[in-house]
Amino acid sequence: MFEPADRLGGVLRTEHIGGQPMDLGAEAFVLRRPEMPALLAELGLSDRQLASTGARPLIYSQQRLHPLPPQTVVGIPSSAGSMAGLVDDATLARIDAEAARPFTWQVGSDPAVADLVADRFGDQVVARSVDPLLSGVYAGSAATIGLRAAAPSVAAALDRGATSVTDAVRQALPPGSGGRCSARSTSSRMPGRAVRRSRTGLCGGSRAGWVLRDETGGRWQADAVILAVPAPRLARLVDGIAPATGPL
Numbered sequence: 001m002f003e004p005a006d007r008l009g010g011v012l013r014t015e016h017i018g019g020q021p022m023d024l025g026a027e028a029f030v031l032r033r034p035e036m037p038a039l040l041a042e043l044g045l046s047d048r049q050l051a052s053t054g055a056r057p058l059i060y061s062q063q064r065l066h067p068l069p070p071q072t073v074v075g076i077p078s079s080a081g082s083m084a085g086l087v088d089d090a091t092l093a094r095i096d097a098e099a100a101r102p103f104t105w106q107v108g109s110d111p112a113v114a115d116l117v118a119d120r121f122g123d124q125v126v127a128r129s130v131d132p133l134l135s136g137v138y139a140g141s142a143a144t145i146g147l148r149a150a151a152p153s154v155a156a157a158l159d160r161g162a163t164s165v166t167d168a169v170r171q172a173l174p175p176g177s178g179g180r181c182s183a184r185s186t187s188s189r190m191p192g193r194a195v196r197r198s199r200t201g202l203c204g205g206s207r208a209g210w211v212l213r214d215e216t217g218g219r220w221q222a223d224a225v226i227l228a229v230p231a232p233r234l235a236r237l238v239d240g241i242a243p244a245t246g247p248l
Contacts, residue, residue, distance in 0.1 A: 002212070002214065021050075037049070056068050059086070059128065059129070059132050061086060061128045061132075062128075066085060066086050068133075069082045069083055069086060069129050070082055071169075071170075071173060072129065072169065073151045073153065073154050073169050073172050073173065074113070074130060074133050074134060074137070074150050074151045075125070075129035075130035075131075075132070075133040075134070076113075076117055076121075076125075076129075076130060076151060076154060076165065076169050077095055077121065077125065077129070077166065077169065078166055078169040078170045078173060079095065079096070079166060079170075080092040080093070080095040080096040083095060083125065083129065086124075086128050086129060087122075087124040087125060087128060087129075088124065090122075091121065091122045091124045091125060094121055094122050095121050095125070095166070098120050098121060098164055098165060098166050099163065099164040099166050099167060101120075101164070103120075103163065103164050103165070105158045105159075105162075107158075107159045108159065110146040110147055110148045110149075110155070111146070111147055112142065112143055112144060112145065112146060112147075113126075113130060113134065113142040113143075113145050113146070113147050113150050113151070114126045114130070114131070114141070114142035114143040115143075116147060116165065117130050117142065117165075120164075120165045121165075126142055130142045134150055138150065151172065153171075153172035154168045154169055154172045155168075156172070157169075157171040157172050208221070209221055209222050209223045209224070210222045210223075210224065210225045212225065
């Protein structure tokens with residue numbers, strides 16, 4: 001790894017505010033997906049994983065705050081109980097009966113989240129549970145976001161043959177809490193030989209891989225190179241290799 005700054009992480013860092021650690025950058029990762037825990041384990045950093053405090057977000061609806069519905073995927077319910085207190089009794093009954101209603105799913109289809117949820121559970125679930133989450137995460141609307149973008153695990157469960165939307169959500173729910181986690185600063189755990197405080201440039205590629213040049217003139221052979229840099233810097237780095245990249 002070549003890093004010109006005095007610390008690893010780029011724009012991602014953790015600082016203490018009011019005595020509490022706060023992520024100043026992208027949000028933490030969700031345990032629903034296995035890739036990040038697997039990566040931490042591969043790097044020997046699993047012991048630096050931090051679980052969330054358990055405090056849950058709130059939804060403001062009908063002039064009061066409601067706990068974020070549990071056992072949902074982007075607000076899509078797995079049972080009527082997950083919506084209790086947020087929607088009316090008629091909607092709860094509709095959720096409860098959803099699994100018994102005829103349901104047809106075409107493998108590979110990608111309906112708008114609002115269309116699917118409103119059809120199966122009613123408009124209240126869209127307005128009070130799904131839209132508040134998607135408008136925050138995707139800065140968009142359930143009416144224009146496809147199920148595969150918003151809830152790929154639910155779409156995958158339907159493709160596998162889930163018999164209803166509530167069944168698909170139950171299959172998509174993560175084991176255990178499924179909470180968010182982050183990791184303590186990892187720079188002190190990275191092997192010293194793996195990090196070089198230096199700017200670098202690409203000399204070119206060949207069948208044998210890539211050659212990088214650091215600011216001291218040293219050359220380094222690599223099988224592959226990942227460039228995690230701002231776009232203007234990327235354009236300069238690859239100008240001699242992919243000149244058409246710059247205007248993009």
